[in-house]
Amino acid sequence: DGGITQSPKYLFRKEGQNVTLSCEQNLNHDAMYWYRQDPGQGLRLIYYSQIVNDFQKGDIAEGYSVSREKKESFPLTVTSAQKNPTAFYLCASSITGGRYEQYFGPGTRLTVT
Amino acid sequence: SQQGEEDPQALSIQEGENATMNCSYKTSINNLQWYRQNSGRGLVHLILIRSNEREKHSGRLRVTLDTSKKSSSLLITASRAADTASYFCATDGTTDSWGKLQFGAGTQVVVTP
Numbered sequence: 001d002g003g004i005t006q007s008p009k010y011l012f013r014k015e016g017q018n019v020t021l022s023c024e025q026n027l028n029h030d031a032m033y034w035y036r037q038d039p040g041q042g043l044r045l046i047y048y049s050q051i052v053n054d055f056q057k058g059d060i061a062e063g064y065s066v067s068r069e070k071k072e073s074f075p076l077t078v079t080s081a082q083k084n085p086t087a088f089y090l091c092a093s094s095i096t097g098g099r100y101e102q103y104f105g106p107g108t109r110l111t112v113t
Numbered sequence: 114s115q116q117g118e119e120d121p122q123a124l125s126i127q128e129g130e131n132a133t134m135n136c137s138y139k140t141s142i143n144n145l146q147w148y149r150q151n152s153g154r155g156l157v158h159l160i161l162i163r164s165n166e167r168e169k170h171s172g173r174l175r176v177t178l179d180t181s182k183k184s185s186s187l188l189i190t191a192s193r194a195a196d197t198a199s200y201f202c203a204t205d206g207t208t209d210s211w212g213k214l215q216f217g218a219g220t221q222v223v224v225t226p
Binding site for chain 2: 043045092
């Protein structure tokens with residue numbers, strides 16, 4: 001089956017700890033994205049990557065970091081510098097830029113206490 | 114920043130009725146996409162309409178685009194309980210050469226049997 005996987009589905013962390021969210025795709029897509037969704041709101045772009053070994057900040061990159069060492073993988077690290085990390089995190093991919101449809105993973109719900 | 118604004122925020126209808134939701138945006142676009150999100154899940158792409166198109170159909174979905182009014186509508190005909198979800202519009206602005214998507218806050222649709 002082709003698609004995007006995110007793990008884990010639920011993640012709990014103590015304040016002050018860094019945490020890494022996994023995102024893997026087997027769609028052979030060049031572009032990958034990380035979004036944050038808060039209750040009752042739309043998606044806000046954290047980081048995106050157009051190609052391997054390259055990534056760009058989105059609208060709310062502060063307190064987050066990413067890497068893109070492989071085409072299939074785009075992990076997101078939520079650092080202790082992120083002031084309000086509790087949210088639903090969605091990873092997506094597309095053939096190339098945003099003018100094409102994006103395929104989304106099932107999401108990771110992160111709770112930081 | 115969120116470019117798209119959906120209206121209404123929430124919509125409750127009975128099975129068999131039609132559901133209409135609207136999306137307004139602020140800047141010129143290359144295309145506009147609609148996505149569906151079931152509760153606690155990732156987004157699923159429904160339809161993409163390009164700026165030079167005025168109407169598009171896909172099954173029970175009908176999307177219109179009025180670039181002069183910077184607005185789009187999504188019509189779901191003969192709704193089913195399975196259509197219960199949040200619906201988001203996403204725009205790809207012409208000012209961004211790579212085409213990142215900007216998502217609205219969504220319309221929550223509840224279809225009761």
